[in-house]
Amino acid sequence: ALTAGIVGLPNVGKSTLFNAITQAGAESANYPFCTIDPNVGIVEVPDYRLNKLTELVQPKKTVPTAFEFTDIAGIVKGASKGEGLGNKFLSHIREVDAICQVVRCFADDNITHVSGKVNPIDDIEIINLELILADLETVDKRIARVGKMAKQKDKESMFEMEILEKLKEAFEADKPARTVEFTEEQMKVAKGLHLLTIKPVLYVANVGEDDVADPSSNEYVQQVKEFAEKDNAEVIVICAKIESEIAELEGEEKEMFLQELGIEESGLDQLIRAAYSLLGLATYFTAGVQEVRAWTFRQGMKAPQCAGVIHSDFEKGFIRAETVSYDDLLTAGSMTAAKEAGKVRLEGKEYIVKDGDVMHFRFNV
Numbered sequence: 156a157l158t159a160g161i162v163g164l165p166n167v168g169k170s171t172l173f174n175a176i177t178q179a180g181a182e183s184a185n186y187p188f189c190t191i192d193p194n195v196g197i198v199e200v201p202d203y204r205l206n207k208l209t210e211l212v213q214p215k216k217t218v219p220t221a222f223e224f225t226d227i228a229g230i231v232k233g234a235s236k237g238e239g240l241g242n243k244f245l246s247h248i249r250e251v252d253a254i255c256q257v258v259r260c261f262a263d264d265n266i267t268h269v270s271g272k273v274n275p276i277d278d279i280e281i282i283n284l285e286l287i288l289a290d291l292e293t294v295d296k297r298i299a300r301v302g303k304m305a306k307q308k309d310k311e312s313m314f315e316m317e318i319l320e321k322l323k324e325a326f327e328a329d330k331p332a333r334t335v336e337f338t339e340e341q342m343k344v345a346k347g348l349h350l351l352t353i354k355p356v357l358y359v360a361n362v363g364e365d366d367v368a369d370p371s372s373n374e375y376v377q378q379v380k381e382f383a384e385k386d387n388a389e390v391i392v393i394c395a396k397i398e399s400e401i402a403e404l405e406g407e408e409k410e411m412f413l414q415e416l417g418i419e420e421s422g423l424d425q426l427i428r429a430a431y432s433l434l435g436l437a438t439y440f441t442a443g444v445q446e447v448r449a450w451t452f453r454q455g456m457k458a459p460q461c462a463g464v465i466h467s468d469f470e471k472g473f474i475r476a477e478t479v480s481y482d483d484l485l486t487a488g489s490m491t492a493a494k495e496a497g498k499v500r501l502e503g504k505e506y507i508v509k510d511g512d513v514m515h516f517r518f519n520v
């Protein structure tokens with residue numbers, strides 16, 4: 156399963172956030188394909204469309220889809236030099252598919268900051284630099300090997316060398332690989348290098364309790380947003396401390412608490428959805444009277460693969476998929492009405508599933 160790793164310097168609020176994640180956590184019994192590991196938090200993906208479909212179909216059961224956050228502890232300065240925990244930290248990052256970097260944007264004199272004062276851009280740069288240095292090492296090693304072949308005019312090696320040199324140039328200017336512009340062909344090769352800084356990133360600005368309702372008044376948040384723009388990254392503002400309180404609530408209680416705080420959606424819910432799309436994930440639905448359910452697929456996946464998310468037999472024996480978009484189904488008001496209106500399509504093996512498709516698979520057993 157795809158997972159988003161949570162990183163950050165010490166004392167920025169990572170553990171507090173991760174606790175909120177596990178508190179709000181989904182019951183793993185519903186998601187047998189998820190990892191069971193104390194460093195992995197399974198979260199349900201909030202989706203208003205699932206509520207609407209439930210109202211429409213009135214099923215016995217509704218099941219949201221879920222995905223995983225991994226807690227990656229222990230970044231230290233010098234990680235790229237492989238000191239102590241450093242190596243371990245980098246290898247954990249290598250295993251995740253996207254990075255959520257928690258950045259301290261709250262002032263609290265009682266809580267020590269590792270660098271002595273709150274400075275979110277410095278914090279981000281400390282971590283980014285370690286990752287860039289590790290990638291520079293990867294690229295240098297590769298250049299040493301590929302460079303010889305390129306000198307002998309080996310076409311493939313020459314092509315790769317161009318990419319490696321572009322990357323090296325970026326790294327030496329302290330820029331991550333995700334900011335380098337590549338053609339589609341070059342991108343394929345670049346991805347094969349398994350670089351750390353090519354992974355998509357979002358910054359989680361952890362603000363104090365007083366800033367939740369109006370985070371734009373927090374100057375640190377502004378700084379992070381400006382930085383993120385140059386870094387091809389998104390910013391989500393949360394207050395980890397409050398999130399851990401929200402995570403204990405459900406339904407109406409949660410709504411009321413959010414209202415009191417003056418916010419529409421909890422920061423954690425925003426973070427979940429942002430990380431989900433950062434990972435290139437999307438949702439399709441099945442909507443039967445027994446169960447209305449959301450399923451996760453990777454953007455670009457075809458109908459049989461998506462059927463395989465439910466069960467491998469569905470993929471093997473795939474015949475076709477009755478498909479209606481969520482919007483068309485809602486407008487029609489029922490599956491029967493959608494069929495009468497000609498909105499239900501029969502899609503075959505080559506159909507690329509879209510976010511929000513409501514699907515019914517036909518398959519041979």
Ligand code: GDP
Nearest residue numbers: 165166167168169170171261362363394395396
């Ligand atoms: P970690 O080292 O990054 O895992 O940081 P922790 O989650 O342990 O948080 C460090 C300290 O900061 C703890 O005392 C938390 O209670 C406190 N803290 C975390 N988030 C917030 C916040 O949003 N506001 C305030 N005031 N304190 C926070």
